Amino acid sequence: MKAKYDFTEIEKKWQDHWAEVDLYAVPDFSDRQKYYCLEMFPYPSGKLHMGHVRNYSIGDVVARFKTMQGRHVLHPMGWDAFGLPAENAALKHGAIHPADWTHDNIDKMRQQLEQLGISYDWNREFATCDPEYYHWTQWLFLQLYHRGLAYKKMSAVNWCPDCATVLANEQVVNGGCERCKATVEKRELAQWFFKITDYADRLLKDMDLLAGWPEKVKTMQENWIGRSEGAEIDFKIEGTEDILTVYTTRPDTVFGITYMVLAPEHPLVEKLIAGSAKKAEVRAFVNQVKSLSEIDRTSTEVEKIGLPLGVNCINPLTGEKIPVLIANYVLLEYGTGCVMGVPAHDQRDFEFAQKYNFPVRVVIQPAGAELKSQDMQAAYEEEGLLVNSGKFNGLPNEKAIKEITAYLEEKGQGRFKVTYRLRDWLISRQRYWGAPIPIIYCDVCGVVPVPETDLPVLLPMNMAYKPTGQSPLAGYPDFVNTTCPQCGGLGKRETDTMDTFMCSSWYYYRYTSPGETEGPWDKNKVDYWLPVDQYIGGVEHAILHLLYSRFFTKVFNDLGLVSNQEPFTNLLTQGMVLKDGVKMSKSKGNVVSPEEIIARYGADTARLFILFAAPPERDLEWSDQGVEGCFRFLNRVWRLVEPLVEVLKKAPHRPATNLVGINREMRRITHKTIKKVSEDISTRFNFNTAVSAIMELVNTLYQFKEVPESDRDPAVLREAIESMLLLLSPFAPHITEEIWAAIGHTGSIHLQDWPQYDPAAIVEDEITIVVQINSKVRERLLIPAGLSAAEMQEKVIGNAKVSRLTEGKKIVKVIAVPDKLVNIVVK
RNA sequence: GCGGGCGUGGCGGAAUGGCAGACGCGCUGGAUUUAGGAUCCAGUGGGGUAACUCCCGUGGAGGUUCAAGUCCUCUCGCCCGCACCA
Numbered sequence: 001m002k003a004k005y006d007f008t009e010i011e012k013k014w015q016d017h018w019a020e021v022d023l024y025a026v027p028d029f030s031d032r033q034k035y036y037c038l039e040m041f042p043y044p045s046g047k048l049h050m051g052h053v054r055n056y057s058i059g060d061v062v063a064r065f066k067t068m069q070g071r072h073v074l075h076p077m078g079w080d081a082f083g084l085p086a087e088n089a090a091l092k093h094g095a096i097h098p099a100d101w102t103h104d105n106i107d108k109m110r111q112q113l114e115q116l117g118i119s120y121d122w123n124r125e126f127a128t129c130d131p132e133y134y135h136w137t138q139w140l141f142l143q144l145y146h147r148g149l150a151y152k153k154m155s156a157v158n159w160c161p162d163c164a165t166v167l168a169n170e171q172v173v174n175g176g177c178e179r180c181k182a183t184v185e186k187r188e189l190a191q192w193f194f195k196i197t198d199y200a201d202r203l204l205k206d207m208d209l210l211a212g213w214p215e216k217v218k219t220m221q222e223n224w225i226g227r228s229e230g231a232e233i234d235f236k237i238e239g240t241e242d243i244l245t246v247y248t249t250r251p252d253t254v255f256g257i258t259y260m261v262l263a264p265e266h267p268l269v270e271k272l273i274a275g276s277a278k279k280a281e282v283r284a285f286v287n288q289v290k291s292l293s294e295i296d297r298t299s300t301e302v303e304k305i306g307l308p309l310g311v312n313c314i315n316p317l318t319g320e321k322i323p324v325l326i327a328n329y330v331l332l333e334y335g336t337g338c339v340m341g342v343p344a345h346d347q348r349d350f351e352f353a354q355k356y357n358f359p360v361r362v363v364i365q366p367a368g369a370e371l372k373s374q375d376m377q378a379a380y381e382e383e384g385l386l387v388n389s390g391k392f393n394g395l396p397n398e399k400a401i402k403e404i405t406a407y408l409e410e411k412g413q414g415r416f417k418v419t420y421r422l423r424d425w426l427i428s429r430q431r432y433w434g435a436p437i438p439i440i441y442c443d444v445c446g447v448v449p450v451p452e453t454d455l456p457v458l459l460p461m462n463m464a465y466k467p468t469g470q471s472p473l474a475g476y477p478d479f480v481n482t483t484c485p486q487c488g489g490l491g492k493r494e495t496d497t498m499d500t501f502m503c504s505s506w507y508y509y510r511y512t513s514p515g516e517t518e519g520p521w522d523k524n525k526v527d528y529w530l531p532v533d534q535y536i537g538g539v540e541h542a543i544l545h546l547l548y549s550r551f552f553t554k555v556f557n558d559l560g561l562v563s564n565q566e567p568f569t570n571l572l573t574q575g576m577v578l579k580d581g582v583k584m585s586k587s588k589g590n591v592v593s594p595e596e597i598i599a600r601y602g603a604d605t606a607r608l609f610i611l612f613a614a615p616p617e618r619d620l621e622w623s624d625q626g627v628e629g630c631f632r633f634l635n636r637v638w639r640l641v642e643p644l645v646e647v648l649k650k651a652p653h654r655p656a657t658n659l660v661g662i663n664r665e666m667r668r669i670t671h672k673t674i675k676k677v678s679e680d681i682s683t684r685f686n687f688n689t690a691v692s693a694i695m696e697l698v699n700t701l702y703q704f705k706e707v708p709e710s711d712r713d714p715a716v717l718r719e720a721i722e723s724m725l726l727l728l729s730p731f732a733p734h735i736t737e738e739i740w741a742a743i744g745h746t747g748s749i750h751l752q753d754w755p756q757y758d759p760a761a762i763v764e765d766e767i768t769i770v771v772q773i774n775s776k777v778r779e780r781l782l783i784p785a786g787l788s789a790a791e792m793q794e795k796v797i798g799n800a801k802v803s804r805l806t807e808g809k810k811i812v813k814v815i816a817v818p819d820k821l822v823n824i825v826v827k
Numbered sequence: 828g829c830g831g832g833c834g835u836g837g838c839g840g841a842a843u844g845g846c847a848g849a850c851g852c853g854c855u856g857g858a859u860u861u862a863g864g865a866u867c868c869a870g871u872g873g874g875g876u877a878a879c880u881c882c883c884g885u886g887g888a889g890g891u892u893c894a895a896g897u898c899c900u901c902u903c904g905c906c907c908g909c910a911c912c913a
Contacts, residue, residue, distance in 0.1 A: 216831050223909055329911045339913045625852050692850035770846050775894050815893050825893050
């Protein structure tokens with residue numbers, strides 16, 4: 001062993017060695033219990049950032065720990081390789097093809113991951129842009145298509161003018177594009193959708209199976225799905241046969257309706273104003289509202305504006321005429337695009353009614369007080385009994401919801417209805433660098449899916465790409481023109497590509513059988529490995545990626561392709577890496593590059609710091625001095641062992657169990673540390689406290705090292721140092737491997753068994769307990785361990801100082817907690 | 828507005844209802860060194876004291892308990908997610 005810790009040499013040496021012997025290769029099956037540890041695969045931007053380092057360091061500790069504990073661990077890595085940046089780079093640099101750009105970046109990032117020393121089985125690597133992969137992305141699309149879960153429709157879609165493509169609902173953030181922040185516009189386009197709404201209820205219900213997910217993520221998904229129960233109610237339009245259907249969660253307030261509002265885009269609007277004098281005015285209003293951006297349209301700040309259509313509808317319960325208007329705040333996409341106005345019992349309706357002078361009619365009375373509509377300052381939205389509601393008067397409103405719905409159902413004028421906020425998933429993208437949607441349009445046969453045997457539909461590689469608003473592929477006749485698989489006539493290919501979230505919604509199945517050519521995966525292997533035992537990634541994927549993956553898994557399960565109901569059993573969402581209190585970003589100029597840190601201190605230091613500085617779920621504040629501290633610690637470990645190498649090589653393996661004095665104490669601390677580190681890693685993922693426990697063990701070892709050799713049991717020393725190395729090895733794999741070899745071992749430290757603690761070794765003979773008088777610490781006593789409460793009391797009461805302090809006072813009560821404390825309450 | 832999270836030394840952070848501040852950083856003093864760096868040892872929440880002993884202290888106010896950072900009620904501040912969803 002060299003005197004100095006030369007991390008550059010050591011890390012390179014072992015990384016090469018591990019690659020050479022393929023140390024982390026995982027057989028497909030084993031008798032050992034499986035464990036699938038997965039980190040979210042990255043988009044190959046070409047550069048690893050600290051967020052990646054954190055994500056993959058956490059995963060690596062888990063994978064190495066589980067491996068050492070005897071599990072058969074799958075720990076793979078790949079690339080989410082389709083997407084806009086490649087195309088944008090190609091546009092910018094002109095000469096470079098998105099494929100080349102992507103593959104260059106993958107090579108760079110793979111190298112950076114190897115430099116970090118992460119234990120991936122690289123034999124299972126793939127990129128989603130590989131034809132061997134997107135072949136099966138397309139195949140899966142076809143399975144959804146055949147099942148009626150993929151469909152095309154004209155739709156007002158979110159259009160990002162900068163990216164020149166449409167976005168899924170989930171990709172619109174505060175009315176802007178999730179990627180480039182540009183204000184999203186609405187456009188009418190024919191687009192492909194997946195019917196995720198068919199699975200809304202299952203996605204909601206099966207959250208019961210996700211006990212290992214953070215509450216926060218589940219809540220976010222719940223809100224996103226947004227299930228609500230209510231009723232649809234049909235209103236006849238006065239003087240016509242047209243029906244206006246509203247959705248409401250409050251059918252108990254139907255007797256309180258005083259107006260009715262449609263979304264401006266509602267299909268009935270044009271019909272209702274036909275021949276009316278208001279036609280021009282209404283159209284102008286509709287156009288004005290339509291021109292608003294999503295942000296302005298949905299902002300709660302914007303004033304509610306309504307415009308009467310000059311038509312009435314008939315309340316099916318009262319027969320009353322109710323004025324119908326359109327207003328900017330009603331959304332066509334939710335419910336039926338039509339809202340009933342009940343000013344007395346809905347705050348928004350109340351405010352709107354004040355402005356437009358609609359009557360307020362109380363139909364729910366709270367217990368105890370009497371509401372008078374003319375005195376109301378706000379809507380009454382709480383519980384109460386029905387009034388002014390005909391035969392339903394006197395019913396508690398909760399009950400009235402059911403009864404009124406049932407009554408309407410009987411009359412054929414309404415029905416119970418569940419509505420979701422969740423919309424179908426829009427997957428068409430007007431871009432080049434994605435998986436082509438495997439569909440052919442034929443004048444004779446219509447929409448024809450590409451036969452499975454013709455897959456993959458390959459992306460043409462020799463073409464230029466410009467975002468024109470049309471798919472770039474549309475400009476390539478060689479791609480577009482084809483023959484219809486059904487009639488053999490002329491066919492034209494779909495030129496949109498798939499949302500990249502489609503590619504990332506099934507990649508974790510592919511790792512089990514990356515070379516599979518007969519299907520997307522080998523079911524035996526998937527059934528063996530899935531579900532993923534531990535998934536680790538950023539919380540920013542709480543909705544999009546995680547919800548889509550759950551949806552796919554349920555579809556795959558229905559198709560008999562997989563046996564699991566959910567893809568990820570346990571989810572860990574790691575916090576952000578901050579510098580100076582804010583997220584690292586180029587614009588803030590506070591980015592610390594992993595490459596620099598590795599060059600300066602080595603991967604082991606980088607990993608150790610990032611795991612030590614904060615618990616994984618919390619945000620982590622970067623500290624150069626903290627990094628320095630971890631570097632010092634590894635140097636300390638090195639210098640601890642270096643002079644002892646020869647002693648250790650000669651030392652017996654197992655210490656005796658009948659040790660005394662300092663040797664016994666050393667062994668006790670060793671085993672206590674094994675216990676603590678094992679528990680911190682396995683039960684709580686508290687890597688920071690695990691590392692601090694190892695640091696304490698090293699501090700103790702420094703003292704033990706100073707004990708004269710004649711008094712020091714070499715077996716105890718050996719056990720302590722070897723345990724310390726084993727415990728540290730998941731965190732700092734290189735230095736521990738080097739030292740492990742230096743003290744005479746031939747096999748890799750990473751293939752060793754995780755140390756077991758000996759409960760007998762942890763037991764202490766004597767314990768310092770705290771003596772409290774009236775709950776204040778007044779004395780500490782060294783007493784034999786394991787005394788009963790009564791024995792402890794006896795010892796404490798007999799103590800000279802205690803009797804002095806309690807002299808002349810009356811002992812009211814004595815509480816004794818074994819091996820901890822005695823509290824004497826006196827008066 | 829709704830939902831979730833977080834408030835502990837100079838800093839990052841520890842504490843199954845049982846000695847608040849483990850571990851690390853920083854700082855102070857000492858050893859070593861020509862010097863610096865590195866290393867090693869000791870100290871380091873605030874206040875008071877000659878000293879032991881003492882008092883105060885986990886955003887704030889109450890409460891439960893022999894005992895509260897931890898449990899309960901109210902409140903303030905910050906962060907995140909959703910937000911006219913009928």
